[in-house]
Amino acid sequence: xNESTTVVMVPGLRDHVEDHWQTHLxxxxxxxxxxxxxxxxxxxxxxxVAALDxxxxxxxxxxxxxxxxxxxxxxxxxxxxxxxxxxxxLLVTPADLELPLPESYPSLEELDxxxxxxxxxxxxxxxxxxxASRNDPLAGYRRVVGLAEGWGSRLLDxxxxxxxxxxxGYGYWPRxxxxxxxxxxxxxxxxxxxxxxxxxx
Numbered sequence: 001x002n003e004s005t006t007v008v009m010v011p012g013l014r015d016h017v018e019d020h021w022q023t024h025l026x027x028x029x030x031x032x033x034x035x036x037x038x039x040x041x042x043x044x045x046x047x048x049v050a051a052l053d054x055x056x057x058x059x060x061x062x063x064x065x066x067x068x069x070x071x072x073x074x075x076x077x078x079x080x081x082x083x084x085x086x087x088x089x090l091l092v093t094p095a096d097l098e099l100p101l102p103e104s105y106p107s108l109e110e111l112d113x114x115x116x117x118x119x120x121x122x123x124x125x126x127x128x129x130x131x132a133s134r135n136d137p138l139a140g141y142r143r144v145v146g147l148a149e150g151w152g153s154r155l156l157d158x159x160x161x162x163x164x165x166x167x168x169g170y171g172y173w174p175r176x177x178x179x180x181x182x183x184x185x186x187x188x189x190x191x192x193x194x195x196x197x198x199x200x201x
Contacts, residue, residue: 012069
């Protein structure tokens with residue numbers, strides 16, 4: 001990885017989860033920052049977007065975003081009104097906040113009140129990959145396909161991986177690392193020698 005490139009993790013509404021694939025990925029990569037948990041206003045879209053923007057403004061050089069679930073929506077909302085040098089974004093199993101979520105999640109009324117609706121569908125101003133699950137309890141596959149089309153994202157069909165979280169059987173997810181490297185490579189931010197080493201890892 002180019003030394004000037006920073007990977008920024010954007011968690012979902014449940015923030016840091018110890019056995020989550022984002023947590024494992026952060027340990028395996030250099031130059032990683034994670035958007036910190038909110039102490040207050042945990043459901044506020046504006047607060048989530050501001051927290052992401054604060055991390056991004058602290059970084060010099062290009063950034064690759066790695067977002068999961070509602071973190072994907074944080075990125076989509078951030079991109080409407082902010083700018084930073086984003087080399088690419090990996091957007092994994094975005095939560096469809098426009099339809100009712102399972103019982104343990106916020107209601108549509110709570111999400112609307114906190115500024116999450118509607119979901120932005122404008123083309124993102126940076127390259128992105130949407131990784132979609134065929135049986136995600138938080139988003140129907142066809143709905144995610146539509147989001148990817150609106151955002152101008154490459155769509156990656158992961159098959160039936162549930163919500164791609166520890167409860168779905170995914171702690172460490174080795175494919176995440178290779179997908180980040182693909183984004184770096186497409187943005188010409190990979191050192192050829194390091195890329196060769198990674199390909200044999």
